[in-house]
Amino acid sequence: MRYIFYFILGYLLVRFITGFVIPVFRTSKQIRRQFNDIHDQMQEQMRQQQQQNDPETSHTNNSSQIGEYIEFEELKSK
Template sequence: MLQFILYFILAYFLYQLIFKIIIPVYRTTRQIKKGFREMQERMNGQPGEQPNPFQNTTASNQPDKGKQVGDYIDFEEIKE
């Protein structure tokens, strides 16, 4: 009788371990891996997706040739 109770308690703890710890950790790990995989695909620029907003394809960062570089702008300090 005591042996049956010990087996029952062991089975209960094993059940709790599997369904409350192991399976949720497995599901969470799989979901995180899927998220990282999707993020990596977006960063690699798969065809049919939006272009990467961090890549600047225009020359807007270069100064205009009409402007003179190094002009000094005079300003006055306003006191309240």
């Protein structure tokens, strides 16, 4: 009688582990991997946007170093 109880208990334990614990572990691992992939894609997009914006910024800095155009009015002498 004792062996039957242990056998049933072991069977239920194996069913629980293979039917619940392992799938939950695999799913959480897959979700974590997908989250990291999306995070890496976002980082790459941010890097590309910064690289596209950097040449424009350096170009505007060079033009501002040359000088500004200042309008002036001529004064009429009396």
